[in-house]
Amino acid sequence: MRIALYPGSFDPVTFGHLDIIERSAKIFDRLFVGVLVNSVKTPLFSMEERVRMISVLIKGLKNVEVRSFSGLTVDYARSLGATVIVRGLRAVTDFEYELQLSQTNKVMAADIDTVFLTTNLKYSYLSSSTVKEIASYGGDIRPFVPENVIREIHRKLGTDFIAE
Ligand code: ADP
Numbered sequence: 001m002r003i004a005l006y007p008g009s010f011d012p013v014t015f016g017h018l019d020i021i022e023r024s025a026k027i028f029d030r031l032f033v034g035v036l037v038n039s040v041k042t043p044l045f046s047m048e049e050r051v052r053m054i055s056v057l058i059k060g061l062k063n064v065e066v067r068s069f070s071g072l073t074v075d076y077a078r079s080l081g082a083t084v085i086v087r088g089l090r091a092v093t094d095f096e097y098e099l100q101l102s103q104t105n106k107v108m109a110a111d112i113d114t115v116f117l118t119t120n121l122k123y124s125y126l127s128s129s130t131v132k133e134i135a136s137y138g139g140d141i142r143p144f145v146p147e148n149v150i151r152e153i154h155r156k157l158g159t160d161f162i163a164e
Pocket of ligand 1: 008009010011014016017086087089090094118119120123124125127128
């Protein structure tokens with residue numbers, strides 16, 4: 001059984017993340033989406049909120065579970081029995097950071113490999129921070145995040161939800 005861990009901040013989850021989740025779920029027998037608690041970035045959403053938003057969206061994916069974690073990703077992967085860490089690659093700007101991260105993880109845990117999925121072209125420009133910035137200026141974020149996430153963002157920012 002191939003178990004994979006897709007770790008990240010998911011602050012909040014976007015269509016780009018969801019695309020990686022759906023594609024990974026087809027490749028691996030079991031996929032854990034790991035929401036990182038001790039990120040250096042100060043998140044907009046609490047760990048519980050980030051987990052809840054993802055859990056609504058993965059309901060139809062029977063082999064996918066969302067959990068939160070803190071500490072080293074490789075330690076958490078081991079505790080789940082995962083031998084693969086999944087990461088998404090958008091542009092070259094992601095590459096240097098992701099390469100360094102995966103090589104560092106490989107030194108710490110030789111039994112775990114990082115697998116990169118290149119982003120769906122539709123979402124190659126998309127990041128959680130862009131979505132938050134657009135929402136804060138009252139922009140329409142429907143092309144970027146699902147409806148449950150739109151509602152949560154507007155609730156958090158105290159801005160209006162743009163309905164159809
Ligand atoms: P982190 O803070 O760990 O980078 P993120 O939540 O920003 O966490 O991203 C988690 C993973 O998803 C990273 O591998 C990132 O490159 C990837 N990712 C983020 N946005 C997209 C996207 N639009 N398309 C594909 N992968 C993405």
